[in-house]
Amino acid sequence: MSSVAINIVENTIPRDDMANTKIDSELHECVRQDNTAAFKSRVQQRLPEKLVTPCGNTLLHVAVSYGSDNITSYLAGTFPSLITIQNSQKDTILHLAAREGKTSHAAREGKASHAAREGKASDTIKSLVESNPSLIRKTNTKGNTPLHDAVIADNKEVAKLLVSRDPEVAYYNNNNGKSPLYLAVENGDKKEILDVLLKTEASFPIKSEDGDALPEGKSPVHAAIKQRNRDVLEKIEKAKPELLRLTEEELGNSLHYASSIGFLKGVQFLLKKFDDGAYETNLEGNYPIHLACKSHSVDVVKEFLDKFPYPKEFLNKKGQNILHVAAKYGKGSVVRYILKQDQKLVAPLVNAIDEDGNTPLHLAASYGRCMATFLLVRDNRVKRFIVNNRNWTPYELAEEVSKRTEEIYIKTDEMRAQERRQFDSKNSIPAHEIKVKVVDSDKMNTKEASPKDAIAGKEVDSNKMDAKEAPSKDEIAVGYFHLLIALSILFVKARPKKSHKELFPVTRLPMSRAREETKTMIGNLLVVAVLVAGVTFAGVIQLPQLRDNKNSSDHRRHENLNSTTYTASHYSSYESLLHHYLFFDVGALSISLMAALFLLLPSVNHPKFQISAVGFSIIMVCLAIFMMFGAFLFSVKIALIGYHGWLLTIFITGVAVVFPSIILLFVTQVLLKVPLHYIYYGLFFLFIYGSWWLPNKLSDLKRKLSDHKRKRSDHKRKHNL
Incomplete structure (x- = not known):
């Protein structure tokens, strides 16, 4: 077929005209069978330029998709305007040739050579590509060039043909930012299409015809890293080493991405071939070593520290070092590994502050990273009371x-x-x-x-x-x-x-209001202290007299029962309980009176002593109230001497102990927090730390064994040399 040079212009069939220009079934069958004689006799009755399928494919589109070389040659030579037409999806004939991957009709019938049957591009398609090279860069509605579709369809021969005529198109991005080179890596390098694309003479970055740089898209190196395929990385580095330096806006350079997903083999390879990438920051201002600290892989962090044993020099845009980042994102294993490094390496990190004045301990605590918080707070090198820019520990x-x-x-x-x-x-x-x-x-x-x-x-x-x-x-x-x-x-x-x-x-209030609040507190404390003193004073006077009367009646009641032993033992218990009762009762009376007298002193009204006076009085009154409850407990026990109903005794004793404790916990907020914090601390050790400690110990053991084997192998190799 003689080549026909056509200038490509936008020539898409309007969908409004499709209803009146449909290809009939008989004509479609002629194209499918590559029956040129029958096709010519039928096509002469219509205008071929207006004959389309429902999706806008012309007769030439249909012929190419079926691999009908004879009809394709006839239409391209007789009606060259069909070459420029795109269907409703803006696919050219090259898009269909690349996507459908059809062999020629002769090959389908078994009359062609082995090469044709293997799916090689037909001579007709080659001729169309050579005579109309601008078709190669034409994109459809998805932004795909014919080379994109050839890679997606694993059509190696068409891909090889297209990239040989226009190598730069291998780097063109579709609407998703993916180039044919990226798609070849993403598809797993099926049929070795990646090798074909990498052998092109074009290099990246490429300038387009109008002089503008091609739009940045997804890096094929990032695709290989995503698949954790080191072999593809090595293949790319040998053919196109400049691709290792490509960056993506959100993922950064290749070393950023490999570090962020914890791809150890990829990081090791890139640190050898692209170590400059370790000194580049991503969009968030982080170096690759920072992203390594975000991941769970201690081995990746180890690779960076072996290569760059000066982590204090790597600060992100917030002024945070690697320990800041590890603590902020709660990677306990990474924090633990960093803290175990040499003192000279760790010392500049543990108490360093970022631009907000926060240390790693600040970030771990404020982000709720309990494991990192525990590891940092138990390290003696960490200063626990450093304040940040807002004066907070x-x-x-x-x-x-x-x-x-x-x-x-x-x-x-x-x-x-x-x-x-x-x-x-x-x-x-x-x-x-x-x-x-x-x-x-x-x-x-x-x-x-x-x-x-x-x-x-x-x-x-x-x-x-x-x-x-x-x-x-x-x-x-x-x-x-x-x-x-x-x-x-x-x-x-x-x-x-x-x-x-x-x-x-109250001290945080304005001065005038603070004075009023303090006076109110002093008045309330004085009332409570006097009430406690009055109750305990009445108890000191009345209880022994009542108990003596009760014991006298008991003696008279049991004289005839010959219960001398019973009376002596219980009288001994009575004396012991009475002594305890008097101790608590008199103690509560004395302490409450002391608090009341202290609050009545003239010096209490002096602003300098008011806060201290109120604090001291609160402690004294609380202690007096508890001693009063203690006196109540012993008074109940005195009243129950000789009583055989043990259930009532246990119930009253429990109420006497539990009730004041509950009141104290709910009234005194400070004392309520203390046991809760210890409960949470116990839960941390029981569940979180317990489940984290053993896997890390096993990981340490595995790492030590690996290092030992490597040292032994190195020693044997040196010995053999």
Whole structure:
């Protein structure tokens, strides 16, 4: 077939005209059978340019898709305008030739050579490509060139033909940002199409005809890393080493991506062939070593530290080192590995501060990373009371974040109810525009965010918020639980000693109001102290007299029963209980009177001594109340001497012990928090630390065995040399 050079112009069949220009079934059968004689006799009765299938394929499209070389040659030579027409999906004839992968009609009938039967591109298609090279770069509605479709369909021969005529098209990106080279790697290099594309003379980056650089898309190296295929990486490096330097906007360079997914073999390969990538930052300002610390792979972190034993030099745009990142994202195994390194390497990291003044312990605590918090707080090199830019210690920062998260937890039901009301009333306000005020754990600045992002400590793009992303109350509870565990670890290991003023919120009020609140507290304490003193004074006077009268009547009642032993033993118990009763009762009386007299001193009204006076008086009054309950307990035991109903005795004793304890726990908020923190600390050791410790120990053992084997093999190799 003689080549026909055609200038490609936009020439797509209008869909409105399709109803009147359909290809009939007999003509379609002639094309499928490659029956040129019957086809010519029928096609002369119509205008071939207007004959199309329902999806806009012309007769030439149909002939190419069926591999009908004779009819393809006839149509291309007789009606060259058909070559430029695209169907409704903007596919050219080359798109169909690449996608369908049909051999010629002769090959299908068994009359062609072995090469033809193996699917090699027909001479007709080759002639069309040579005479019309601009068809190679033509894209369809998906942005695919014919080479894209050839790679997707594993049509090696058509792909080889197209890339030999226009090598640059191997790097063209479709609407998804994928080039034919990327698709070849993504498809697993079937039929060795990747080798064909890599052997081209074109290199990246490439300039297009108008001088503009081709749009950046997905890197084929990233595709190989995603599949964890080192063989493909080596193949790309040998053929096109410049591809290793390609970056993706969201994933960074190849070393960033391999580090982020913990691909150890890929990191090892790239550190040898592309070590410059370790000094590049991604869109978030992180180096590859930072992303390695985000992943669970300690081995990847080890590779970086072996290659770059100066991690203090790697700071992201927030001024955070690798320990900051590992603590922030809660990778306990990574934190543990870093802390076990040489003192000179670790010392600059453990107490370093970022641009917000946060140490790694600050970040671990505020993000609820309980394992990282525990590992850091138990390390003697870590300073536990460093304050950040907002003058908060790690404990205070974690306490503030937990309070804010608790507010979000409470507001979640309100948000859900508000959403339901809006949908029920068909309000025009979208549900995702309902927001709550939370605090970012990095800067503690009030901003609008979803509860889920608030717990994770991430900044939120309000334009991307979606109602589906809003977490359930259970999800918020899980994040809150981890925050409480981290807070409890700090409470046990790194709780700062609070001053007297911090224990009383009244000191944070304005001076005029603070004075009024203090006077009110002094008055209330004075009333309670006097009441306790009055009750205990009455008890001291009345109980012994009543008990003497009771014992006298008991003696007279049991004289005839010859119960001398019984009376002596119980009288001894009575004396012991009476001594205990008097101790608690008189003690409560004395302490309450002391508190009352202290509050009546003129010096208490001096502002300098008011806070200390109120604090001392609260302790004294609480102690007096508990001693009063103790006196009550012994008075009940005295009254029950000789009583054989043990159930009543146990019940009254239990009430006398439990009731004041419950009152104290719920009234005194500080004392309520203490046992809860120890309970959470115990849960941490029982469930979280227990399930984490053993796998890490086994991993350490496996790593040591691997290192030992490697050393032995190195020693044998050196010995043989």
